[in-house]
Amino acid sequence: MANFNTHLNGAFAVSGIMALTVYKAGLINDSGFLMCMALGTIGGLLPDLDSDNSTPIKLGFNITSFVFAFGLVMHWRNELSLLSLIALWLAGYGFMRYVVFNIFTSMTVHRGIIHSVPYMAVLGLATVSLSYYVLGNALTASWFFGLFLFGGAMVHLALDELYSVNLMGMKMKRSAGTAMKFYQHKDKWWYLLLYGLIALLVYFAPPVTEFWQQVYDPAPWAQLKVGILPDLLEDYLR
Template identity: 75%
Template sequence: MANFNTHLNGAFIVSGTLGLTVYKAGFIDDAGFLMCVALGTMGGLLPDLDSDNSTPIKIGFNVVSFVFAFALVMHWRSEFSLLALIALWLAGYGFMRYVVFYVFTNMTVHRGVIHSVPYMAILGIGLTCLNYYGLDYSLTTSWFYGLFLFGGAMVHLLLDELYSVDLMGARLKRSSGTAMKIYQHKDRWWYLLLYVILAILIYFAPPFEAFWQQLSDPTAWAQLKLGLWPQTLKSWLN
């Protein structure tokens, strides 16, 4: 299994390369490029949320706990005293960081249903729907954000599968096939639920055909081709 740094760097490199490509083709602006790279890199860490001792789950729960505690204080700031707000902040943080974290880690198994393709597809399409319907982002931006999150997660799963191959011994390790899963019979009811949720999200997702038409527009790719090589190199080649 690949380690944290490998997942982080792999997702960042792939997301950065693809992000620059669609940015130079004119599909996204400066802010969209940065967000695509950030989401792709974040997606590269998501599958390890089911690992009790992984760096992503620890960082993630710390961030969520701080945000939750801050939201509680902001909501009740005009009604509670200073000492009460401090107590509320500590209670909110402690509840998320220790109680919810304990429940989550005891309910999940590493490389279980979270560490699977359909689960990551749900997160990707779910983000697309949230951006398009909830945040009023454009169709193109919404799909790019969701696809980059999903793509980063696929980089993670692919790296785990590659690391399950012992090239020196020309054999598969015991972990082979446990990373990029689309189904496991022992978790069949969980997978049934995942695919039902995925089907619902696909049904309500923004129109992909319109996004694909924009993506396959030859004008954009012709623009990218013109700016593919540095001017000095093109002059030298000609």
Template identity: 55%
Template sequence: MANFRTHLTGGFAVSGILGLVTYKAGLVNANEFLMCVLAGTVGGLLPDIDSDNSIPIKMGFDLASLATGFALIIHWRSELSLLSMILLWVVGYLIMRYVVFSIFTKLTVHRGIIHSVPYMSVLALSLTCVNYYLLDTSSIVSWFYGAFLFLGSMIHLGLDEAYSVDLLNRRLKRSSGTAMKFYKDSQRYYYLGLYAILLMFIFIAPPFDPFFRKINDPITWWLIKDSLLPEVLMR
């Protein structure tokens, strides 16, 4: 299985290159380009959130715990004294960091349902829907964010599968097939529920046609071609 550094580098490198192509084609602006690269990099770490001792899950829960504490005191700031707000922040942080984290780690198994293609598809569509419906982002850019997150997660799963092949001894390790999976019979009911959620997100997802037409527009690819040609050849 690939380590944290490999997943981070792989997700960042691929999303960075494709992000530049997308930016040079005029499909996204500078800020949206950075968000695409960020989404791809995060996607490159996401499948390991089911590992109790992984760096992504620890970092994620640390940030979520801090954010939860601040969200609580911001919500009740006008009703509480300074001491009460401090206590509320501490309680919110501790509950999220230790109670919720403990429950999450007990309910998840490394390389379980989270470490699968349909689960990553759900997360990518969730990001697309959140940006479109809640953050008032255009459908095209929302789809780009979701696509980059999904791409990063596929890089992660692909790297894990690649590391399960022992080229020297020409054999597959026991971990082969446990990374990039679509279904597992021992978890059939979980997968059925997961695919039901996936269908729901597909149904409520923002319009896909504008995004599809944009990336298939010949003018888009002419812009990329022109940006790649040396200036001397353009004269």
């Protein structure tokens, strides 16, 4: 398994380059660029958070609950009275902090569930919906936020995978091959719950086709001149 610094640097480097690429292409604005980089780096640290270091994960859950509650209040500020807004804030915070996140923290008690692809997919998809529906961010930015969080976590799992095999392809540790985890039989009910959540989040996710159309549009990418073959690439993109 790779250590904390490797994960921090790896996730920061990958998400930094990726964020700069989509930023230069004009697909995200200034704050979106910083958010993507931050979320990618956080994603790179998430899989190793478990019951052994529950302080940072509780802090993260608290912050997310606050942001969720404030997002709700901002969303309904014109329709509701001050008293209803306070009630909404408390209800939103309580729901996220004590219902949603209690389910997630009880999962992290079961070591290894959080260190998996589906758990990170749930967090990534939840980020997309939170950003789009609750915080009212733009569709493209919201999808990028979720993708960067998920991508950072995948960098983490890939690094663990790399560090568990040596260059000869021989197994150095028994942990080899278990980093990029999709399912584990001993935790089948937890995985069933995770995949159920993924289905639910995909169903309610903001429109993805519109996002893909934006990403597939060659015009923004044509602004990028990469390496020593800028003209060739430009011709290709044209």
